[in-house]
Amino acid sequence: MTASAASRVEIVRDVASLRARLAERRRAGETISLVPTMGALHAGHISLVVEAKKHARRVVMSIFVNPAQFAPSEDFCSYPRSFETDAALFAAAEGDLIFAPSVEAMYGEGFATTINLAGPAAVGLEDRFRPTHFAGVAIIVAKLLNQCRPDVAIFGEKDFQQLKVVTRMARDLDFETRILGAPTVREADGLALSSRNIFLSAKERARAPSLYAALRRCANDINAGVAIETALDTAHATLAAAGFVTDYFEARHAETLGPIASRGEGPIRLLAAARLGKTRLIDNIAL
Numbered sequence: 520m521t522a523s524a525a526s527r528v529e530i531v532r533d534v535a536s537l538r539a540r541l542a543e544r545r546r547a548g549e550t551i552s553l554v555p556t557m558g559a560l561h562a563g564h565i566s567l568v569v570e571a572k573k574h575a576r577r578v579v580m581s582i583f584v585n586p587a588q589f590a591p592s593e594d595f596c597s598y599p600r601s602f603e604t605d606a607a608l609f610a611a612a613e614g615d616l617i618f619a620p621s622v623e624a625m626y627g628e629g630f631a632t633t634i635n636l637a638g639p640a641a642v643g644l645e646d647r648f649r650p651t652h653f654a655g656v657a658i659i660v661a662k663l664l665n666q667c668r669p670d671v672a673i674f675g676e677k678d679f680q681q682l683k684v685v686t687r688m689a690r691d692l693d694f695e696t697r698i699l700g701a702p703t704v705r706e707a708d709g710l711a712l713s714s715r716n717i718f719l720s721a722k723e724r725a726r727a728p729s730l731y732a733a734l735r736r737c738a739n740d741i742n743a744g745v746a747i748e749t750a751l752d753t754a755h756a757t758l759a760a761a762g763f764v765t766d767y768f769e770a771r772h773a774e775t776l777g778p779i780a781s782r783g784e785g786p787i788r789l790l791a792a793a794r795l796g797k798t799r800l801i802d803n804i805a806l
């Protein structure tokens with residue numbers, strides 16, 4: 520990337536400046552896409568920027584490691600942070616503006632509001648293992664949508680339940696922003712790219728593709744007529760043999776995320792979370 524590419528990206532750190540800058544863009548008749556991230560960018564994030572550019576003239580990326588979506592036992596402090604590299608990658612992808620607020624800018628003194636999520640999209644998967652996670656995601660996404668007022672916001676299917684929770688929330692709270700999903704970017708061996716993959720040891724990294732392999736096999740089995748329960752049992756056994764501790768490996772209705780008992784009941788999405796040592800991987804696949 521050239522220095523001029525980097526200098527084309529604006530970096531804004533407070534809400535008032537963000538609003539002022541985006542109001543100018545809108546007055547000039549420009550549409551805006553938002554790509555919310557926690558930084559430590561990889562090719563998956565950049566694919567969202569590429570997708571965002573298809574839907575709007577200007578692409579805003581938020582980079583904010585959101586404390587509200589980490590439980591006290593989780594990796595908020597050690598979560599990877601690499602702002603300079605992120606800014607360079609975003610510039611190379613021809614993004615326009617990075618919004619990188621401080622925790623204080625997002626959660627002012629006395630902050631006291633929560634969003635209470637319910638319904639099949641929010642309940643029964645991640646929330647069983649990370650009970651406060653989606654409330655933290657919902658509040659930060661709601662704030663970002665209010666602050667940026669984008670025409671479109673892009674979320675990765677990598678976090679499929681998050682995409683569904685955010686879609687539901689935006690609909691229920693009448694946000695005008697269109698919420699769009701984008702496909703998961705993977706390593707050549709199938710492992711979904713994730714900022715947390717750097718925490719895998721060499722041995723764990725070699726085993727990690729087994730999660731996607733188990734999802735693919737399970738999808739193939741169900742498509743071939745194997746009963747869902749049987750296919751899920753096989754997946755659990757395969758992951759245990761590969762050294763994973765599985766939090767969940769489930770079949771859900773692909774639209775609502777409600778339970779689904781057979782292939783005939785609607786489109787199916789398989790969703791899984793499993794731990795290798797201290798690293799927790801999540802992934803999913805459409806049937």
Ligand code: AMP
Nearest residue numbers: 556557558563674675677678703704712
């Ligand atoms: P994060 O920075 O992990 O919060 O992710 C920011 C956005 O990037 C979310 O919408 C994620 O779903 C998306 N994302 C993360 N990993 C990938 C991937 N491998 N492929 C596509 N999108 C991804």
